[in-house]
Amino acid sequence: MRTPSLRRRVTFSGVLVFALLVVLLDIFVYLTLQRELESTLVEVLDSRVDLARELGAQLPPRELVDRLTSLGVPVALTTADGAVIAGEPAVPRFGDGPPGPPSTLSVPRVSASVEFEDGAVVEVFASRAGVRSTLARTAVLLAVGTAAAVIVAVLLFRRTAALVVAPLDEMVAAAGRTAGGQTGERLRPDDPDTELGRLATAYDTMLDTLEQALETAFAAEERTRRFVDDAAHQMRTPIATLRSCVESLLRVTDPSTRDELFGYIVQETARCQRLLDDLLAAARLDQAPDLRLVLQDVTALCLDEVDRARNLAPTLTLQVSAPDGPVEAHVDHDAVREVLANLLDNARRHARGRVDVSVAVDDEVVSVRILDDGPGVPDGTEERVFERFTSLDGRGGAGLGLPMARQVARAHGGELTYEDGAFELRLPRGAASFSDVRGESVR
DSSP states (O other), rough: OOOOHHHHHHHHHHHHHHHHHHHEEEEEHHHHHHHHHHHHHHHHHHHHHHHHHHTTSSSSSHHHHHHHHHHTOEEEEEETTSSSEEEEOOOOOOOOOOOOGGGGGOEEEEEEEEEOSOEEEEEEEEEEEHHHHHHHHHHHHHHHHHHHHHHHHHHHHHHHHHHHHHHHHHHHHHHHHHTOOTTTOOOOOOTTTHHHHHHHHHHHHHHHHHHHHHHHHHHHHHHHHHHHEEEEHHHHHHHHHHHHHHHHHOOOOOHHHHHHHEEEEEEHHHHEEEEEEHHHHHTTTTSSSOOOOOEEHHHHHHHHHHHHHHHOTTEEEEEOOOSSSHHHHHEEEHHHHHHHHHHHHHHHHHHEEEEEEEEEEEEEEEEEEEEEESOOOOOOTTTTGGTTTTTTSSSSOOOOHHHHHHHHHTTTTTHHHHHTTTTEEEESSSSTHHHHHSSSSSO
């Protein structure tokens, strides 16, 4: 990204535009003055022609030339027989002789002719020297004035540019203070619809998002640390029990006692395995699930998991309601069963005596709703239950089941939510949903 000086760019752009406008104005003034002077010169020449015509009707050729010369009109008369009589008004000259005939002068001039009845032709002249000198002086004055105006404009635009970029300097200072630890500072623009206002609003929004992300990261880090501390604390007991049992096996000879010790070892080993599985699941939670989508009967998957839950809780009433016939969708068999098992285990732990599972389907989505008669999720925590390491029941769970279940649902292109006291799993029926959501093909 190129980062030129905004102050210099504002100054240069402003001065460039100003200089361009002044030059265009100078050109307009110069051309207008030139046109007016040329028009005046033509009028002077026309008046001299009229004068020559009027006097020519009254005076003979020689007197006509003298009379026009005395009136300040340069003139040249060509008689009918070809003789040329020239007259030039006296012009003060220093160190020069008398003026020669008009044809020998180097002064630029314009002329017009008058022909009389006797064949004589009178040519009167008007000098362009005054026009040229006036235009030259005007050009010099315009150039000097333009240069002075540009110099003044540079000084003024430098000051103006400093005022223009002052809000940016304020933003830079605020960013520096934020980098120094003052994260609560905001710009709060008074007019968010201007360019600087939109920039300040975007800056404040960025800081809000950053602070929220940092708070979320710190909270997740704290939950992770707390979970690891709890897991380490809980593993101390089974490891100590395992060590005690192994040491006792080295000393005990009674078969029944040895069998009892072996039973303890199996139980504590399973307990350690569960804790290690939780830690492994936490490490893999951010990885995308590896799904294999095939056409499955979602109702059959629900019935299988409900039968498993009945075996684990024979005193619990579990009911399934579903449409007649199979409800098919392209899903990963094992992943969906894991989600259903997690939701049913959660309902089984909290239900007082009944769990209802309902399956619904439309043209695009299959939904599975699991409702228990337990206390439900407390108000305001409907989304917190899907955060990792969040356990609201106080029973020492890792708090990873529901986050992983939602991740699997979203990997299918669906969703898992808690609404109206029930967990609802929604899965698209089409096979293309997974690639649509992930942006890649199903692995």
